[in-house]
Amino acid sequence: MRYDDEPVFRRSKWGTNRYHYNPHNPVGLALIIITVLFVGTMLVLMANRAGPFEPSPAPVPWSPPPKDHGPSPSINSPGP
Numbered sequence: 916m917r918y919d920d921e922p923v924f925r926r927s928k929w930g931t932n933r934y935h936y937n938p939h940n941p942v943g944l945a946l947i948i949i950t951v952l953f954v955g956t957m958l959v960l961m962a963n964r965a966g967p968f969e970p971s972p973a974p975v976p977w978s979p980p981p982k983d984h985g986p987s988p989s990i991n992s993p994g995p
Contacts, residue, residue: 921940927933936950937943960966 921937921943923937923940923943923946924934925937927935936946938947961968964970
C-alpha cells in the first residue's frame with residue numbers, strides 16, 4: 916500500500932464536518948499513539964492527584980508575632 920495516497924485526516928462517516936486520524940498514514944498513526952499516551956498519562960495523574968492535579972497545601976494558620984520585651988521605638992515619641 917502506498918502511504919503517499921493516504922491523507923492524515925479522513926472525513927468521518929458520522930457527520931458532514933467531522934474528521935478523524937487515519938491509521939493507514941504513518942503520521943496519523945503517530946498522532947493516534949501520542950493521543951492515547953497523553954490521555955492515559957493525564958488519567959493516571961488525575962487518579963493519583965499528582966502533577967498539575969495535586970491539591971494545594973493547607974494554609975498555615977495565622978499566629979501573632981512573638982512579643983519582644985526589649986525597648987521598641989515609639990511612634991509617638993516626643994520631638995526635639
